[in-house]
Amino acid sequence: MSGPMLNLDQLQAALDAAPFHRWLGLRAISTDSDKLLLEMPWREEVVSNPRIQSAHGGVIAALIDLTGFYALLASGNMPAATADLRVDYHKPATPGTLSVTGRIVRLGATLSVAEATVMNADGAL
Structure with missing residues (x-):
């Protein structure tokens, strides 16, 4: 199901x-037809x-999952449940605002694909 794109206020x-x-x-920081930027303090x-003050991997996975979902929603499409989720952890997420960019890879009638990248305040992860 496709409808009008959501503006930032609607997405928030x-x-x-x-x-x-x-x-x-x-x-919600920004959105366009196929991309969404979210931030988490x-x-x-x-x-x-606690030794290295790193975030739990499940929180990072949740950020990836929900950013893909909301990228689809923001584009005017009604996402359903996640069918598959893969996470590659490159380094620990440590204190600072986390930015998550979600991008629509493919829109399908029954299955859509999105990807997301998590970055720390320095633009790395």
Whole structure:
């Protein structure tokens, strides 16, 4: 199902409707027809390794999953449940705002594909 693109206010309202997304503090920064940028402020509660202050991998996976979902939604398409999720961890996410860019790879009638990249405040991960 395809409809009009969501503007940033509509996208933020959709994000804020989900308690988990509110808890993460997600903010919609920019969007266009096939790309979305979200930011998540650092939260002490996501730390899984106190020695190096790194975020739990499940939180990073959740950011990737939901950014793909909202990239599809922002483009005017109604995403369904995630059929497959793959995450490649290149280095730990450490304190600072995390930026997640989601991009639509393929729009299909029954299956769509999106990818997402997570970056720290220095533009690396």
